[in-house]
Amino acid sequence: xxxxxxxxxxxxxxxxxxxDSQGRPLSLAEQIAEHIARDILAGxxxxxxxxxxxxxxxxxxxSRGPIREALRILEKExxxxxxxxxxxxxxHLEPAEVNxxxxxxxxxxxxxxxxxxxxxSDAQLAAIRAHQARMNALxxxxxxxxxxxxxxxMAQIMIQNCGNARLATLLNLLQRQVARYTTLGLSSPTRRAxxxxxxxxxxxAIEARDAGAAERIAGDMVANTHRFAVGMLARAQDxxxxxxxxxxx
Amino acid sequence: MSVPPAxxxxxxxxxxxxxxxxxxxxxIATGERAGGERLHEQDLADRFRVSRxxxxxxxxxxxxxxxALVTPRRGAAVVQLTDRDRAELREVCAVLVARMGELAARRxxxxxxxxxxxxxxxxxxxxxxxxxxxFALAHHDFVWRLSALAENLALSSxxxxxxxxxxxxxxxxxxxxMARERVCNEWGRFLDAVEGGAxxxxxEAVPGLIAGPDGAAxxxxx
Numbered sequence: 001x002x003x004x005x006x007x008x009x010x011x012x013x014x015x016x017x018x019x020d021s022q023g024r025p026l027s028l029a030e031q032i033a034e035h036i037a038r039d040i041l042a043g044x045x046x047x048x049x050x051x052x053x054x055x056x057x058x059x060x061x062x063s064r065g066p067i068r069e070a071l072r073i074l075e076k077e078x079x080x081x082x083x084x085x086x087x088x089x090x091x092h093l094e095p096a097e098v099n100x101x102x103x104x105x106x107x108x109x110x111x112x113x114x115x116x117x118x119x120x121s122d123a124q125l126a127a128i129r130a131h132q133a134r135m136n137a138l139x140x141x142x143x144x145x146x147x148x149x150x151x152x153x154m155a156q157i158m159i160q161n162c163g164n165a166r167l168a169t170l171l172n173l174l175q176r177q178v179a180r181y182t183t184l185g186l187s188s189p190t191r192r193a194x195x196x197x198x199x200x201x202x203x204x205a206i207e208a209r210d211a212g213a214a215e216r217i218a219g220d221m222v223a224n225t226h227r228f229a230v231g232m233l234a235r236a237q238d239x240x241x242x243x244x245x246x247x248x249x
Numbered sequence: 250m251s252v253p254p255a256x257x258x259x260x261x262x263x264x265x266x267x268x269x270x271x272x273x274x275x276x277i278a279t280g281e282r283a284g285g286e287r288l289h290e291q292d293l294a295d296r297f298r299v300s301r302x303x304x305x306x307x308x309x310x311x312x313x314x315x316x317a318l319v320t321p322r323r324g325a326a327v328v329q330l331t332d333r334d335r336a337e338l339r340e341v342c343a344v345l346v347a348r349m350g351e352l353a354a355r356r357x358x359x360x361x362x363x364x365x366x367x368x369x370x371x372x373x374x375x376x377x378x379x380x381x382x383x384f385a386l387a388h389h390d391f392v393w394r395l396s397a398l399a400e401n402l403a404l405s406s407x408x409x410x411x412x413x414x415x416x417x418x419x420x421x422x423x424x425x426x427m428a429r430e431r432v433c434n435e436w437g438r439f440l441d442a443v444e445g446g447a448x449x450x451x452x453e454a455v456p457g458l459i460a461g462p463d464g465a466a467x468x469x470x471x
Contacts, residue, residue, distance in 0.1 A: 100404060103401055104345065107348035111340070166338055
């Protein structure tokens, strides 16, 4: 797996996979949406690129009906933009839009952490601790995407068990829109060390059921990833850019 | 990302499906179309004299915004919220409004605050004069304009969206004219904190209309 991230893999309790978080099997359209989203996350489809129905149909051996439905699902999630009679394009987010989403996400994520600190079971805490141990065992210069994957897996346990399903859905939707930037924001050894330290403090607060501390630390963690990703984004746009502005919603 | 609904000054720019969706969203938010009510493509096409594909696109927009639910082979219906859904939505909305207040306190300009004060005064005049439904829509528009102080379009859209989904519950509270005046006063205090450049105070001044519990007890509390 390239940069796709475990958000898309069922083994880490992710929102999508062959089945959703409640174990419901995914429809054909949802599986196609999954496939396209993975290509976008992996960078094979870039912002502004067209998503050609014909090509997807040939690659997956499916008819165009479910592909169109898949594109509607992705449009609802803000991942692509469907232009009538012109087809679908991968959304291009302006820096201001990325900022906007992160500003929302940090507040919602902080609330999810607060709720989870109060509501968590011992088994859920143990599951997070197990992921944390694996994260801490990764070498500092680990070239794989495992740090991001484990971080996503821990966040998913927190979000899915925070006790507010709407909060969880919105957080996952926003995460999908900025997933690329979250990966960017965790791409340097320094940032990963900060992320490990953040998780250590957050999990300790959750273990102690210290809702206030969990809320504050979780909000700061998103804000730090945001700050770093925005810097990377600014540099990328100084270079060959991130596609053009036509694909933006 | 959610495209902002046609607000003041945007109506001329929106497509036919957008306009129809805005119209239907208002009917849903005021409770004129109740939760669970079917949205028949042909009926809507006849009533608004548009094509079925326009109706279908409008329904997609409503579905995206959480106001309609499309079930394969059974068609579309207005979303029906349980008490728990409403409580969850209220919490999400309160978190977003608190964040909006924090950002607005850092980013507001004096001119923009003055305009919003004028809009709040107009809303206050409405509180005595208009029907609960009309006031609810005026109130949503006011919050939409107020949220622009935070300079975060995604956040504004999401708050608007939560308020539209909570629409019928909010309308029920606005049946009491005192509740309408109260919410205007609460927004006044929120705006004081924003104007004073106090992010924490603004974050804590979220109106009880949003942050408070649902039901008659919540509506009747002084």
